[in-house]
Amino acid sequence: MSTSLSRKLSPAELERFAAELDAVRAKAVADLGEKDARYIRRIVAAVRWTGFGGRALIYLGILFPWAWLAGALMLGLSKILDNMELGHNVIHGQYDFLGDPALNGKTFEWDIVGTSDNWRQTHNYMHHTYTNIKGVDDDVGYGVLRLFPEQRWKPHYLLQPFYAVIFALLFQWGVAIQELRLGQLFNGRKSWATFREEFAPVGRKMRSQVFKDYVVFPLLAGPFFLTVAAGNLLANGIRNVWTFSIIFCGHFTRDAEIFPKSVLKDETRGHWYYRQIRGSSNLTGGRLMNLLSGNLSHQIEHHLYPDIPAWRYAGMAVEVREICQRYGVHYNTGSFWSQAWQVTWRILRHAFPSRVTGSPVAVREPAAA
């Protein structure tokens, strides 16, 4: 479907649009300070305490099954917070201004099998700059799923509902190998030697994560190592499925749009903002949803301001939403279940052949003569 819900904006309007959105950003930047420092340090403490509590409960789970389940949930929560509210935001450089080497975007390493360095390349650079550009933003389907009719259909997509379930359960592994571009290895465009070199740091990270969750912590329980390993597996699975869901809800709801590469030519700042909004969708759900989603409940604001501390997005959203309304730009938001259902529908529908309906809407004004 390519009929956009957003009004086409002229170059002059896009310039004013950019200025207004820049002003919202400037206000947030001027306010950066101790509030952000206190907030992120509390998040760090939450990650550590739920991690410790979760693991402790899993050990207690050797005696009491309820404790095992509670422990896996709590450890899963710790991993979710580490991955989303802490890791993803710190790696964006949102907290670089604190000057704290433990919260530096260039060096922070998160608790998943993927390396932060690969994420910086795939996500910070490629995904955020080329958001929803067909053929450039690899996050559109991750090379595995067909989510938009603009993507060419092939028979193997028929099985994608099953791929999606496996992908969700093993999401951290999918993220880990994304930058390795296995497709290029298999079609001969990348040599094995190059691949081995690229894989080295990823392999090291995978080994140390597996070692931690499936060797060291289980072995500390002696004969009950399977109980602990299973608890850790469940915690990792919880984190994988949750992050997969939030991330997919961010860009693949019914009204999210993808764009052809041609829009990148001489793209103005205003059009960049415009494309970010049209390619992103938010989730309602209050402060708990904000925290658990790493504030990706405000995917639109995150895509407008990826380097502003994410806890501020909810406040900035009030103005962003008002600006969008005045310019006629559709502000895509909905409840988690409603957005998740729309994503599920996409996965199911585009497993089958589908065509772009209606006449293609030009996404940009032709350049002024």
Added chain:
Amino acid sequence: MSATAWLQPLVDAVLPPDVHDFWAGRINPAWSRTRVLARVAARRTISCDAVALELVPNRNHRGLLPGQHLNVTVEIGGIRHVRSYSPSLLAGDPRRLEITVKRVEGGLVSNWLCDGAAIGDVVELGGAYGDMTTDAVSGPLVCLAAGSGITPFLAMARAQALVGMPRVLTLLYWAGRRDELCHIDELQALAARFPNFCLRVVLTRDSADADQGERLQAAHLAGLAEAGATVLACGPAGFVATARELAAATGAGFLGEAFSLPEADAVSGAPVRVTLARSRRELVVPAGQTLLTALEAQGLKPASGCRMGICNTCACGKLEGTSEDARTGERQHEPSLALRICISSARSDLVLDL
């Protein structure tokens, strides 16, 4: 390789240094696996505008020689700031460092340390650096100190006093008024005790005081540079530059440490020096041009991504200098852990961690 060195990567996988420090810090905020943290153990006012703080470092501190400096990082309002100080030991105890903090007008860190640093606060220390030490040269020493430049020489005097002052040390101490002099009682007591230690105070703004005198000039060094003496100087950049020239004129050896005050920002297009600390290169680029463009124009290929300040790929450390955000015009004088060179330009000589 020690018996347990192979164990370290395995321990790091399960308990990375940051996680270790989080838990250790709950028990004692000065505990850390690798970072040098120091507790403020005591404070005393030592002049009208200076405070002495006693810092007790944790076990990771590697020590320092009298005359060297180290970086002190403090957290003010959640944000970390770094300044350089030259500590001396108290009673010869390497676990008791004393830094002298002179209030700088409008200075964020100096005022916070003078007013806000409380007993029990924790600061972070860097490694010791600097070549201006008593070990570096032999023979008599002529020490020229201006303002807070007294601190390395205080460290030297205390250390020499502990071993009976074997070296001949002459200390000339410049300040504006008498009440600005730091540690003067202690220094005068040392001068009285040891014939090898000679102290002379020169006040430049107190015409009523007996020690009133002129700014540093050739006459001050007359007769002192014989007998193979070395001239050491510490103070503002101009003072140290003058001292260097005067020492050269008398043919004496020279070692100096200058703390430069922020210079006036360079105008657009004016050449500024960019030093790349890791690749050990120096380049001249026009002020006001984004650093990424400027470095690429000279054939370098720093990591880059979106080229519009969003993705953080080009971010690198800025160790020294004034940079400007090309989008907002905001100037940043402090060092930074992550400067985005695609949207930043130089407004003074810079040192980048590239």
